[in-house]
Structure formats: C-alpha cells, structure tokens
Amino acid sequence: MEDAPAAVVDSPAAVDDTAMADAADAQAATEDVKPADESSQPAKESNGTKAAEIKQEEKQEVKLEDLFDGIDSDDDLSLPEDGQEPQQPELADTPGASIELLRAYYQRFFPWRYMFQWLNHSPVPTNDFKHREFSLWLHNDAVMRYQSFPTSDLFRKDVLRLMPRRIEIGPVYTADPRDRKTFRNSAAFQPIAKELCFDIDLTDYDDIRTCCDKANICNKCWKFTTMAIKVLDTALREDFGFNHILWVYSGRRGVHAWVCDRKARTLADQHRKAITAYFEVIAGKQGGKRVNVRRPLHPHLSRSIEILKDHFQEDVLEIQDPWQSSEKAEYLLQQIPDLQLRDALRKKWDSSPGRASTSKWADIDALARTDASGGLDAHSLLDAKQDILLEYTYPRLDIAVSQRLNHLLKSPFVIHPGTGRVCVPIDRNNLDAFDPLDVPTLPRLVREIDEWAETEGASRAMAAVEVSDGAAVGGSSSQDVKPVPDWEKTSLKPYIEHFRSFVATLMRDERETAVKRERDEDGDVQIKTESLDF
Amino acid sequence: MNRIDIKRTKVLDHRKKQFADPSYKDTEYPHRLNFYSTPPTADITLEQFEQWAMDRLRILAELEACSFRNKTPAETAVHMKPLLEKYLPLDSTSSNSSELNIQRQRDHYSHFILRLAFASTEDLRRRFTRVETMLFRLRFQADDSRERAAFVRSLNLDWEPVSEEEKRELAPLLATTIGFGHGRRAQQVMDEEWCKVDWMRVPDLTEGRKVYIRAGKAYVPAREQQSMVLNAYTKRLEQALELTSRALPRLDEDDRLTPILDHLSKSFIAPDASYTGSGTAIDGAEITAGNMDNLSQHFPMCMSNLHRSLRRDAHLKHFGRLQYTLFLKGIGLNLEECLIFWRSSFRNITDDTFNKDYRYNVQHAYGQVGGDMNRRGGGYSPFSCQKILTERAPGSGEAHGCPYRHFSLDNLTALLRASGVTDRGVLQGVKEDTDSQKFHMACNRVFEHLHHTELKRAKDDGIMTAAQLDTIVHPNEYFKRSYQLKNMDGRSKQKQEGDIKMEG
Numbered sequence A: 001m002e003d004a005p006a007a008v009v010d011s012p013a014a015v016d017d018t019a020m021a022d023a024a025d026a027q028a029a030t031e032d033v034k035p036a037d038e039s040s041q042p043a044k045e046s047n048g049t050k051a052a053e054i055k056q057e058e059k060q061e062v063k064l065e066d067l068f069d070g071i072d073s074d075d076d077l078s079l080p081e082d083g084q085e086p087q088q089p090e091l092a093d094t095p096g097a098s099i100e101l102l103r104a105y106y107q108r109f110f111p112w113r114y115m116f117q118w119l120n121h122s123p124v125p126t127n128d129f130k131h132r133e134f135s136l137w138l139h140n141d142a143v144m145r146y147q148s149f150p151t152s153d154l155f156r157k158d159v160l161r162l163m164p165r166r167i168e169i170g171p172v173y174t175a176d177p178r179d180r181k182t183f184r185n186s187a188a189f190q191p192i193a194k195e196l197c198f199d200i201d202l203t204d205y206d207d208i209r210t211c212c213d214k215a216n217i218c219n220k221c222w223k224f225t226t227m228a229i230k231v232l233d234t235a236l237r238e239d240f241g242f243n244h245i246l247w248v249y250s251g252r253r254g255v256h257a258w259v260c261d262r263k264a265r266t267l268a269d270q271h272r273k274a275i276t277a278y279f280e281v282i283a284g285k286q287g288g289k290r291v292n293v294r295r296p297l298h299p300h301l302s303r304s305i306e307i308l309k310d311h312f313q314e315d316v317l318e319i320q321d322p323w324q325s326s327e328k329a330e331y332l333l334q335q336i337p338d339l340q341l342r343d344a345l346r347k348k349w350d351s352s353p354g355r356a357s358t359s360k361w362a363d364i365d366a367l368a369r370t371d372a373s374g375g376l377d378a379h380s381l382l383d384a385k386q387d388i389l390l391e392y393t394y395p396r397l398d399i400a401v402s403q404r405l406n407h408l409l410k411s412p413f414v415i416h417p418g419t420g421r422v423c424v425p426i427d428r429n430n431l432d433a434f435d436p437l438d439v440p441t442l443p444r445l446v447r448e449i450d451e452w453a454e455t456e457g458a459s460r461a462m463a464a465v466e467v468s469d470g471a472a473v474g475g476s477s478s479q480d481v482k483p484v485p486d487w488e489k490t491s492l493k494p495y496i497e498h499f500r501s502f503v504a505t506l507m508r509d510e511r512e513t514a515v516k517r518e519r520d521e522d523g524d525v526q527i528k529t530e531s532l533d534f
Numbered sequence B: 001m002n003r004i005d006i007k008r009t010k011v012l013d014h015r016k017k018q019f020a021d022p023s024y025k026d027t028e029y030p031h032r033l034n035f036y037s038t039p040p041t042a043d044i045t046l047e048q049f050e051q052w053a054m055d056r057l058r059i060l061a062e063l064e065a066c067s068f069r070n071k072t073p074a075e076t077a078v079h080m081k082p083l084l085e086k087y088l089p090l091d092s093t094s095s096n097s098s099e100l101n102i103q104r105q106r107d108h109y110s111h112f113i114l115r116l117a118f119a120s121t122e123d124l125r126r127r128f129t130r131v132e133t134m135l136f137r138l139r140f141q142a143d144d145s146r147e148r149a150a151f152v153r154s155l156n157l158d159w160e161p162v163s164e165e166e167k168r169e170l171a172p173l174l175a176t177t178i179g180f181g182h183g184r185r186a187q188q189v190m191d192e193e194w195c196k197v198d199w200m201r202v203p204d205l206t207e208g209r210k211v212y213i214r215a216g217k218a219y220v221p222a223r224e225q226q227s228m229v230l231n232a233y234t235k236r237l238e239q240a241l242e243l244t245s246r247a248l249p250r251l252d253e254d255d256r257l258t259p260i261l262d263h264l265s266k267s268f269i270a271p272d273a274s275y276t277g278s279g280t281a282i283d284g285a286e287i288t289a290g291n292m293d294n295l296s297q298h299f300p301m302c303m304s305n306l307h308r309s310l311r312r313d314a315h316l317k318h319f320g321r322l323q324y325t326l327f328l329k330g331i332g333l334n335l336e337e338c339l340i341f342w343r344s345s346f347r348n349i350t351d352d353t354f355n356k357d358y359r360y361n362v363q364h365a366y367g368q369v370g371g372d373m374n375r376r377g378g379g380y381s382p383f384s385c386q387k388i389l390t391e392r393a394p395g396s397g398e399a400h401g402c403p404y405r406h407f408s409l410d411n412l413t414a415l416l417r418a419s420g421v422t423d424r425g426v427l428q429g430v431k432e433d434t435d436s437q438k439f440h441m442a443c444n445r446v447f448e449h450l451h452h453t454e455l456k457r458a459k460d461d462g463i464m465t466a467a468q469l470d471t472i473v474h475p476n477e478y479f480k481r482s483y484q485l486k487n488m489d490g491r492s493k494q495k496q497e498g499d500i501k502m503e504g
C-alpha cells in the first residue's frame, strides 16, 4: 500500500472525469498527475488519507474503496525507511544509464509474444487483449492508465517509446479502454474479466519472522512464501478446480498469483470476495488471538495443516525460533487454554532462559502428559496448538488485490526498480529450489549476454540480434543456423521457458473449451476465430 | 424434478373471478411464494397501482429499518408480523382463504410496480434487491414446510443430489460442515440430504467455509438450501432490475405513471409520510399558544431545537418559522393561537413590525391568504422527515433542518443532553446512526429511549399495536405518539402538569 500514488484514483465506475482521466491520452505524458513522492510518504496511512482528501474535494460521493481501485498494494517501488536500503541497485543511482539498460531489456529480453498470448488466449488478437487495460508508470512519476494495444507489436512499440519503469495489468473491458470517455452511459464501459489474483508480502509476516523485517528478505523467511504458495495452490486446484495458476515473484519481498482459467477471469466481485474469505484465517493486526476457526476444522484447514506441519517444525520452530525471548514466549503462553499448564510451562522456561522454540513446543505436550489432576482438556489444547501452527504458517493475504475485478497488478517480467530483479514466474513443481536472491537482475542479464557472445562465437550472436521478439521465428527457419533469442543465452531462460509452457497449456485448454462450448450450444453454431487456428 | 401440477393446486374462487378482467385468468398463483419471473398483464386502476405500491413500500421501509437497528431475524419476524398482516397479507394455500388470489395478485403487482420505481439508479436497485430479499426470506421461513418444498421444486434450480455412495465416501469431510460434537457424525451425514452445486451459487456458504468444496462443487446440506434459494432470488432480481432500467426510458411516455413512480422512488430515499392528523386527533390535549413550553417536551429534536432557539433569541429566521409553523399547525394549533404564539414569542419587536413582516406568512401557511390553490389546499402540509432531511440545509444563524443531519456531533450531543438523553449507549448509537447517514433511525432511537417505560407498558397492555409503533418518519407523528404514550392514564395528569407549568 505504501507506494500507492496519491493521484491515481480514476475508477471508471465511480469517477469519470478526474484529472487522471487525461493521463490516458498518451501523447501528453507531461500533463499527467504525479504520484506522491515516495520517499516523503513513508507511512501507508498518510498516503491513503491524502488520496482520500484530494478526491473528496473533487466529488463528494466518491466512496473510499473506489479511490484505491487499481492501485496495486504491492511493495515494490517505495524505499524502506531509515535509509536501510537492501541491495541497492546500480539502476536507480544513475537514471540515464538505467533507462538505457531498460531499453535493452525491453528490446532484447522481455517476452512480448508470450505475454501477448498469455493475455490474449489465442494467437490472433482478440478483445481479451485489445480491450485490456495496461497502466504504464513513467520515469517522471506519471502514471498512464487506460492504455490498450491492438497487437503485441504496438504494445512493444509504445513501451519502447515511453520506457515505463513499471507496467501494470488491469481488467478487460466491454470496450477499448482508450475510448472509455466516448461512452456517456457507464454501463457501456465496464470491466468484465481479469485473472483472479493473490498477493503475499513478507512485511505481513514481520511479527513472526525473526531474521529480517520490512523490505528485507533472506532465504529463511522466504520459506513463508513457499508455504503460502503450497497451501493456496493446492486449494485453488483441489477445491475450486482451477488449473492455470501462475506464481510470479514480485521482485523484492513477495509473490503474486494469477489464476488464469476462464472461470476465474470472469468471476464477479462477489465471488472474488467469497474466495478471499474462504482463504482468510489470520485475523486482525497485532495483539489478541489471531486465529479463530470453527471446530471441527473445515477440510481446507485440516489439509492445510497437513501441508504446513513439517514447515512449522523446520522452517519456523528451528530456523525462525520465534519464542526464544521470554516476551515472545509469554505470547505463546497466552494461547495455552489450561491455566495450570500455562503456569507450569512458565516456571520451566523461566528457569532456562533462551530455551529454543522447538523445545518449548515439545514441552507443551510433555507437561500436558504429566498433568496430575487429570482435569486437562485435551481437545482444547489440541485446538490451541493447531491455531498456533496456523498463525505461524498459514498464508497472509493482502485481500484488496483479490477482491476486485478492476484491481491492477504489476505485470510479470517487469524489472523491480529497487532491486533490479526481473519479476519472474515461479515453477510450483520446483518451489523449494526457487531462490529469490538469485533471480536474474538486469545488469546480470547484460553481462551474461556478453559472456555468451565470447564463448559461442560472433556468428551466432550476430544472428540472434535479428530476433528481438523474444522468441524464435517459426516460419523462416529453413536456414542452417536457427537464431538463438537473447533470453536463451541468459539465466532468464528457465523462467521464460516455464512461462512459455504455461501459456501454451492455457491456450490449448482455452481452444478446447471454446470448441466444446460451441458443441454445447446446440443448434446455435458459431465459428470462432480461436477454433480456426490449428 | 417433480414439477408441481398447477391445475391441482390452483385456487378456485368463482366470486372473485366474476369481477376480474379477462386476462386476469392468465395469471395463476399456485404458490404463496413468488420468484416474480412473469410480469403481470392484467389492467388495474391507477388508484390500485399507487395504493398497492405504497403498501409494499411501507413494508420494505420497515424491514430496512429493522436491519438498521440490528434486529435479529426472530425480532424482525415478530416486529413485522402485524405490519405484514395489515399491509401485505399473504396466506398459505392450505388456509383456503377466499382472499388468496387477490392477496397474491397484490403481492405480484406491487413487486413489479416497485421494480419500475427503483430500477433507475444503481443505489436504488441495490437497496431494493436487498430489502426484497429480506422480505422473501421472512416469508420463506414462515412458509408451510410442505408448500415451501413444492415451491422450491417448481423453481427447477438444477441441484444435483449427492448419491449414497458419494456420501459414504466423503462422510468424514462432509461431517465437518454440519456442526459440532464427536461420535455419530458419519451417520448424520448419511441421514442428511445433500446436493452438489457450483460453488458460485453459494458465495455466502463458501465465504464462511460452511460447505465442503471439491473441484468447484459445493456440497450443501438440506438445511443450508435456503441460502441457495435466496441467492437465486437475489440474482434473478438483480438481472431483472438491470433489464428494467434499460426499458425505463420508454415508460416516460406514460405521464400518468411517471409522477407516481417518481414519488415512490423518492419515498425510498428517505421514507416519506404525509401527516393528515389535525388537532382533533389528539384527545384532551390543550393545544394553545400558552401551553407550548409544556408541550415541547413531546417535540422531536428538530422542533424542540426551533423552540429553544425561539425562546433564546426571541426570533427565528424564515425557514425556521416555516418549518415550525407548519408543525404547530399539524399538532392542532389553530391560526389564531398560532398568531398569538408568534407575536408573543417575538417579544423584541413592535406590533407594527409583526403585522407588516410576519403575520402574512403565518396566514399563508394556514391557507387563509394567497392564491386560490393555496386557500383551497388549506396552506402547506407539515414537513415530513424526508423533506426536512433533503431540502434546504440550514445556513449560519438558521435553526431549521434536522439536528441529526445538520448539527456537528458536539452540538447534537449538547442538544440531546439538554433534552434528557444522557445514556452513553444511546448517545453512541446516535453517533453510529448519523455516521452511517441513518438520521431518522437516530431520531427513533432517541424516541425509544425517552419513552422506554411507556413503550413497554403500551406493548404489554396491548394499548398500542406494533403497527402503531413502527418507525417514525414525520415530526408530527413523533409528537402525537409521544403525547399519547405519556398520557396513557388519561388526561387528568396532563392537565395538572400543564396547570402547574402555567402558573410557574
């Protein structure tokens, strides 16, 4: 939330003619309203309030929630407080150089074709792509909303012209977003589809991670993300029957999910809210009991506990050691329902300061077994232990991202301006191998390209320069040497390959269901463009 | 699915049929409940059109008030019962009432008329859907269980029953969704009837993890099926209202309906009421200029604030005088007394000034002067809450308007305290009401607090029926009810108090 630009509040549903509406007129980037100065706006609230005040003056009946339409709550632009900036980039230091690097990235590495296919669900441009809103964050801090592109090439062209440091993806509308002002009736311009998205941000784990805080992450606390992905991915597939779930590293300290099944894309807000609430377990902010779930446990929760229990032992108790201090241990004690047991534990722990969390956790059962009075309620103790496990492992979601169809989210494969890392997709079948700190950065990609040129020889490199679309050109490959796209020469390769296969599966599925739909609509035969492409 | 045989259950009432319009025969009402999928076709009179719609609107407004007051479903049902019997009765088929068909026709028609009135804006559509769903739920729950089952079957909701085999296979998982207790859970699963539906059909059950969901299908136990029916109802109504809103422009051509629909939709923004009572409506009250200080204890805040301002400043500005004069007229103060009242209240001005600047306006309000229209209509009507809330907010130095809407919280609290409302819970409630723009609810809350003892007695002794105790939406109704409640023992006590006051 902290980098929410104060002025980007144009919601087509609620506010039609705000200052930001003009920003969409691409030619006039200089007139665009600027987001709040990031460094001078460290607190989430102050930013939000400011946005609210500005809008409230303009038009009174604007609802607060609408003000935040399309503002990605994602981390990623703001600088951490107190100047403790982790891994500070070569990029931001010298803006001129960074723009040149960025240009090289968009020209040579960004997977245009697969991005297009991903959003278009077909090789031929459809309204899924043509009516899709993109928002471009420029280097002068302007944000251009309601951009749209008829083809992949025009998308690429505009990005290269404007060189946005960030691209966000919004919903598909009933009409071309660029034409939205021509509709007097707001019903004619409505968002109709967008992937169901989830956002996990490690700052939401600050009260339970001991290794890092704020924008910092390491491989220890990244495990929380791994756990969250496992739980959500499993539930989205098994419970809701979704198949096309893309997990994307947000570039610094979090991860996004894009559920791309047609059924997910067309969910109404009401249903997005229902799914979000289905997943919600951790309640409230600090203090008090944060997990309150009904018993008997819902199957989703008992399954989640099965998924999480080993992580709890290893990644939380052993590695994070969350109750080492007596203050934190006291917090744990407060969750133990039996007062006698609580006192016995406190006495034991007071006598051995700094006792490891793993031992403390084991103490609970050990002392419970020796309960002399026999008055201990084993059920409620088990419930309490499950609640604790959930509190320390269960996914913490930024629900605003998931609840609304017209929320914008940062695109995969953009470069995080703070870390220089590419926002790469994560292979869920290889989750434990993913190392966020080893994700390719833009300078590294450029270096790798140079190294490749040295080792593979100049001739192949020359051929590859021709190919700038991020993919091999299929039709003209009768030559001896098939040109190698630049991304294949770098550590970006496995990520783009993963994305490519994800998109291919999605398109195949989409085509099959399109054919099936036609068959089902008995008598009402329509020929769809997507089914003609074989 | 067993489709119910319409012929078998149709109600034959030959007496009614005789008088009915020919096309009337086309609409049959086999069930008490109605999903309103078929628009009415028969002609009705303009009077019926308006009356039926107003009656239904009254019910809907009251239901909305119940939800504003966080009444539980059970409390709401009790509160609504007499009102429903009065304004929108709907008997079960088994009652064999001779009124069945006309009741169902009124229900059917009034629903569709209000659709027209409330389709125009998204806000109205949302509110209408919400309260109509509340009404439907209330009736659904109260319905005879066999008739309800027949109705549900007639909807053809396409629910896939869960086979015994699948039930057995999933028993441990399904058991977690039907409640607590250990032990005989598997048996409970087998005893229950389950159906499978797309989870999107039951968003509220999904949201609360109240059902087991697998591969996009929610497993719903029979006891939760109400939620699905309600969802289906809401969804269909939402869609229908969308369609209606698009068809609305064509209706504009019918200039007989437009003003009625317009008035109806306004009434939903803030419940409207016209006050027809006159002085004679309140037995034994001494409505005179000299008794106003005493009577002002029964005034709602909007009027008691005007009274206080008048006493403090010996003056009121134009719109304050208008609002107050009409209120006084409404409680039964005649023109002569009213003129005395104003004259004596404006104690810092001369007779001359009064006659020149003020007398005419008072007379005009009473319909004694002015154009024919004004005279024939008896002057203006007393302002309703809706009018006070929505028209002409007070500027500086003006005392009219509604304190719940137009005062700062500090000033409102001071006024309430001065009027004897010191209970923190009540003040907090008022704050919440006004924060959420439910101004008339705040006023009713204060009324209920100030008349707590009397209300309880009136209800217990059956002196006032629930229908007489519904939400107040007119200042004059506030006065009348307050006066009656405080004088249940007859007028002697009131007389005494009045006398004492006048002496002092």
Ligand SMILES: [Zn+2]
Pocket: A209, A211, A212, A216, A217, A218, A219, A220, A221, A222
């Ligand atoms: Zn860490």
